[in-house]
Amino acid sequence: MRRGFPVLAALALALCLLLALSAGESWIPPSGIWAALARFDETRQADVIVIYQRLPRALIAMLAGAALSMSGAVLQGVLRNPLASPSLVGINAGAALAVVAGAFLLGLEPRAQGSAALAGGGLGFLASLGVARLAGHAHDPRGLALILSGAIVSMFLGGLTQALLLSDPALRQDYLGWLGGNVSHVHAERLADFWWLAALGMAAMLLLARRLSLLALGAEKAASLGIDVARTQLLALGAAVLASASAVAICGPLGFLGLVVPHLVRPLTGARFGALLPGCALAGACLCLLADLIARMALAPLALHTGVVLELLGGIAFMLMVRRFYLRGAEA
Amino acid sequence: MSSRALDGRRVLRLPGGMQIGLANLAAALALTLASLGLGAVSLSWGETRLDLLAPLDADQAFALYQVRLPRLLLGFMAGWSVALAGAMLQSLARNPLADPSLLGLSQGAMVAIMVLTVLAPGLPPAWLPVAALLGGLAVAALLLALVRGHAGGLAVLLMGIALESTLSAVTAVLVLYTPPETSHALAGWMAGSLALADWPRVTMLAPWFAASPIAILLLGRALRLIDLGAPMAMALGLDAARTRVAVLIVAVLLSSAALTAVGPLMFLGVMAPQLAAALSPASGRARLVLAALTGGLLVTAADMLARNAGTDIGLPVGLVLVTLGAPLFVLAMRMRLFLRMSSS
Numbered sequence: 001m002r003r004g005f006p007v008l009a010a011l012a013l014a015l016c017l018l019l020a021l022s023a024g025e026s027w028i029p030p031s032g033i034w035a036a037l038a039r040f041d042e043t044r045q046a047d048v049i050v051i052y053q054r055l056p057r058a059l060i061a062m063l064a065g066a067a068l069s070m071s072g073a074v075l076q077g078v079l080r081n082p083l084a085s086p087s088l089v090g091i092n093a094g095a096a097l098a099v100v101a102g103a104f105l106l107g108l109e110p111r112a113q114g115s116a117a118l119a120g121g122g123l124g125f126l127a128s129l130g131v132a133r134l135a136g137h138a139h140d141p142r143g144l145a146l147i148l149s150g151a152i153v154s155m156f157l158g159g160l161t162q163a164l165l166l167s168d169p170a171l172r173q174d175y176l177g178w179l180g181g182n183v184s185h186v187h188a189e190r191l192a193d194f195w196w197l198a199a200l201g202m203a204a205m206l207l208l209a210r211r212l213s214l215l216a217l218g219a220e221k222a223a224s225l226g227i228d229v230a231r232t233q234l235l236a237l238g239a240a241v242l243a244s245a246s247a248v249a250i251c252g253p254l255g256f257l258g259l260v261v262p263h264l265v266r267p268l269t270g271a272r273f274g275a276l277l278p279g280c281a282l283a284g285a286c287l288c289l290l291a292d293l294i295a296r297m298a299l300a301p302l303a304l305h306t307g308v309v310l311e312l313l314g315g316i317a318f319m320l321m322v323r324r325f326y327l328r329g330a331e332a
Numbered sequence: 333m334s335s336r337a338l339d340g341r342r343v344l345r346l347p348g349g350m351q352i353g354l355a356n357l358a359a360a361l362a363l364t365l366a367s368l369g370l371g372a373v374s375l376s377w378g379e380t381r382l383d384l385l386a387p388l389d390a391d392q393a394f395a396l397y398q399v400r401l402p403r404l405l406l407g408f409m410a411g412w413s414v415a416l417a418g419a420m421l422q423s424l425a426r427n428p429l430a431d432p433s434l435l436g437l438s439q440g441a442m443v444a445i446m447v448l449t450v451l452a453p454g455l456p457p458a459w460l461p462v463a464a465l466l467g468g469l470a471v472a473a474l475l476l477a478l479v480r481g482h483a484g485g486l487a488v489l490l491m492g493i494a495l496e497s498t499l500s501a502v503t504a505v506l507v508l509y510t511p512p513e514t515s516h517a518l519a520g521w522m523a524g525s526l527a528l529a530d531w532p533r534v535t536m537l538a539p540w541f542a543a544s545p546i547a548i549l550l551l552g553r554a555l556r557l558i559d560l561g562a563p564m565a566m567a568l569g570l571d572a573a574r575t576r577v578a579v580l581i582v583a584v585l586l587s588s589a590a591l592t593a594v595g596p597l598m599f600l601g602v603m604a605p606q607l608a609a610a611l612s613p614a615s616g617r618a619r620l621v622l623a624a625l626t627g628g629l630l631v632t633a634a635d636m637l638a639r640n641a642g643t644d645i646g647l648p649v650g651l652v653l654v655t656l657g658a659p660l661f662v663l664a665m666r667m668r669l670f671l672r673m674s675s676s
Contacts, residue, residue, distance in 0.1 A: 134662065134665040148427070149429070151496075152429055155598055156599060180504060305504070312501040322490045322494055
């Protein structure tokens with residue numbers, strides 16, 4: 001299973017992509033998709049739908065899914081916390097606030113919002129760490145305090161974001177959809193602006209994979225093997241923030257993936273980051289495509305936000321994980 | 333009140349909490365006067381106090397009796413209720429970060445209200461508080477069922493956060509189904525606003541507010557025992573399971589009533605007890621009263637700022653509260669940490 005996993009995951013992703021391009025309001029057969037890709041003709045309606053609507057949408061979903069899932073795996077590894085993920089440690093909320101604040105208060109161009117998201121994601125993460133230290137659970141080996149502080153910080157940042165949204169009704173309409181985690185072709189320009197930031201973060205995480213695997217053995221052991229522990233941790237966290245914040249900059253905050261995908265993939269690939277991270281990227285992209293499909297089809301003609309579907313699934317998965325990691329066999 | 337000094341004489345000594353309580357009351361009075369006086373139609377100090385002696389013109393009377401007074405009362409009562417619920421839940425979870433909105437109780441009430449608004453738009457508003465209470469209680473029951481047999485506070489909180497995020501997604505789906513005109517009103521309410529304050533809302537919340545001292549009296553001692561730790565509480569004869577259920581129900585009642593009246597006051601349930609605790613090391617009933625009083629004052633102050641923020645429509649009070657509260661909260665946490673370290 002372990003050897004075949006990459007191949008299987010890649011196949012599954014290809015299948016999901018095909019489905020995402022075909023399914024929708026009108027069914028476009030694979031031959032139609034091929035025709036649109038090979039000989040694009042603006043007068044044919046099917047071609048326009050594939051190229052201008054479904055393809056950008058699918059690309060956004062895949063990029064965001066991969067970036068958030070990989071970040072989740074890295075956060076869980078470095079923080080040694082099975083619940084760590086971009087949406088639970090304040091990164092998503094911080095990045096979202098920074099994008100909205102940049103647009104509303106400073107009138108930032110969409111291009112500049114990428115760096116705003118990055119700064120905001122980093123600050124949100126630091127704030128969560130800070131509150132966790134303040135809340136001060138000295139004997140908290142399982143790192144619950146961090147998740148709790150992350151929730152508090154996210155609530156606070158979300159409140160600020162809502163305040164900003166209320167302050168300007170004209171801009172509000174533009175950002176309300178984005179804020180709900182909206183994978184949509186409307187955000188194709190954002191994809192063009194920020195994809196390379198997300199790619200940079202993901203590449204950095206992959207480069208750090210070997211060192212992260214050694215780090216998982218324990219800080220002392222890793223240090224004795226010649227790893228600069230503090231630097232590796234800092235770089236890895238930075239890369240995770242970079243990847244997830246740029247995903248947020250593209251399509252708004254998406255939950256669930258960063259939390260759940262690593263737990264789904266780990267039993268199949270093993271805990272070594274060299275195999276885990278690519279596995280997470282593939283599986284995350286797959287799941288995000290599927291969630292997007294559900295969002296489009298479930299209540300058609302009403303389209304749900306992909307973020308809402310993911311949050312719904314994520315809440316349920318979160319409950320199951322709390323039961324698994326913290327309730328079963330836990331002390332009172 | 334009185335205790336013996338070293339040489340045996342009786343001296344009057346106020347408990348630590350009492351002084352803070354008095355200071356709080358003074359602040360409450362000052363705030364009341366200021367918040368009645370400030371606003372689009374300004375009233376002088378004399379007019380707010382002595383309007384019985386000097387008759388007001390129609391504008392001023394309307395501003396005072398129909399707008400500011402109900403708003404002031406509603407804000408104070410809602411803040412009181414939410415902060416009290418937060419303080420109780422924090423004892424229960426043995427964690428300073430517990431809060432009705434973090435545990436999903438508020439979201440349960442919110443979903444219930446929204447379902448009712450969407451499915452039965454013609455229903456008289458008197459049913460909304462009932463729906464909110466049922467929604468909150470349902471989530472509390474679900475929470476207890478999910479963590480059954482595990483008293484560990486942090487796990488309960490995590491489960492609450494999980495419930496909260498699921499229910500938030502449900503709210504988001506429901507918003508899609510609300511017709512535009514209701515969804516606009518809902519959006520304002522969901523941000524936590526006192527702009528809709530009127531006398532019917534005041535009378536709706538008043539009974540719960542009036543009943544809260546009874547809850548403090550009945551549960552204060554039990555909560556203090558819980559604060560001492562589960563083994564100690566059991567050794568002192570506390571039925572932990574029953575207390576937990578009772579506290580949870582009271583917290584749900586208080587927070588759902590406040591939620592129906594003014595929308596969610598996020599963060600207040602964490603912030604107010606934390607501030608109160610930083611100001612005074614009270615425990616038991618005194619702690620609850622102080623936390624509740626602080627909550628009421630915070631909302632009053634935040635609303636005064638929100639009304640006079642300089643925009644035409646003013647800001648929702650919930651947002652002002654969150655913005656101002658966070659730095660205060662961090663400060664309070666730091667102070668407590670500092671006190672703990674210097675005392676041990």
